[in-house]
Amino acid sequence: xxxxxQTPKFRILKIGQSMTLQCTxxxxxxxxxxxxxxxxxxxxxxxxxxxxxxxxxxEVPNGYNVSRSTTEDFPLRLELxxxxxxxxxxxxxxxxxxxxxxxFFGPGTRLTVL
Amino acid sequence: xxxxxxxxxxxSVSEGALVLLRCNYSSSVxxxxxxxxxxxxxGLQLLLKYTSAATLVKGIxxxxxxxxxxETSFHLTKPSAHMSDAAEYFCAVSDPGNAGNxxxxxxxxxLMVKP
Numbered sequence: 001x002x003x004x005x006q007t008p009k010f011r012i013l014k015i016g017q018s019m020t021l022q023c024t025x026x027x028x029x030x031x032x033x034x035x036x037x038x039x040x041x042x043x044x045x046x047x048x049x050x051x052x053x054x055x056x057x058x059e060v061p062n063g064y065n066v067s068r069s070t071t072e073d074f075p076l077r078l079e080l081x082x083x084x085x086x087x088x089x090x091x092x093x094x095x096x097x098x099x100x101x102x103x104f105f106g107p108g109t110r111l112t113v114l
Numbered sequence: 115x116x117x118x119x120x121x122x123x124x125x126s127v128s129e130g131a132l133v134l135l136r137c138n139y140s141s142s143v144x145x146x147x148x149x150x151x152x153x154x155x156x157g158l159q160l161l162l163k164y165t166s167a168a169t170l171v172k173g174i175x176x177x178x179x180x181x182x183x184x185e186t187s188f189h190l191t192k193p194s195a196h197m198s199d200a201a202e203y204f205c206a207v208s209d210p211g212n213a214g215n216x217x218x219x220x221x222x223x224x225l226m227v228k229p
Contacts, residue, residue, distance in 0.1 A: 048214050049214075
């Protein structure tokens with residue numbers, strides 16, 4: 001099992017550009033999540049999905065969009081990049097079932113918007 | 115709304131010394147609690163979790179944490195620090211019944227280990 005994979009690892013964008021951060025998991029997990037990590041702020045939830053075709057907003061969704069057409073993939077879209085979106089982005093997945101099920105994290109994408 | 119507070123954004127210990135990382139939570143019901151570790155340039159991995167089975171939870175790499183309901187705390191400890199423990203540690207809480215197993219994270223504590 002590769003677990004949760006994310007591409008790209010690094011990216012530099014210019015203000016106003018758009019891009020898609022890719023996330024794939026091969027553990028057949030129903031739940032998937034996108035977080036951003038800023039220094040000293042912990043992880044903030046951007047969007048999450050409880051299954052294919054179902055997505056919902058987290059704590060900081062503005063400026064982002066997601067889709068979930070398959071169980072495996074959960075891409076995050078930035079339409080008009082802004083410097084405030086400079087951050088490290090983590091994708092995670094979790095099996096459905098018990099509420100104490102852990103989340104499994106990908107290695108992250110470091111995004112800089114200039 | 116839940117919140118998680120990690121006291122001390124940076125903690126420095128000598129190799130062989132006790133590690134104590136503090137975590138306090140606020141929740142209206144007894145939550146599930148997690149500690150994750152993040153090594154440089156990597157994703158988060160689970161150290162241990164509290165699921166109400168036992169108040170003292172043992173995790174990987176010699177870490178353990180004790181759930182204290184009266185203090186709303188879930189502090190992480192390790193008797194003897196090793197250089198390889200240098201990393202950032204995150205406490206997280208999950209409310210039973212929340213849709214999607216969502217976690218609320220604390221701000222993190224960076225552990226530095228001096229030789």
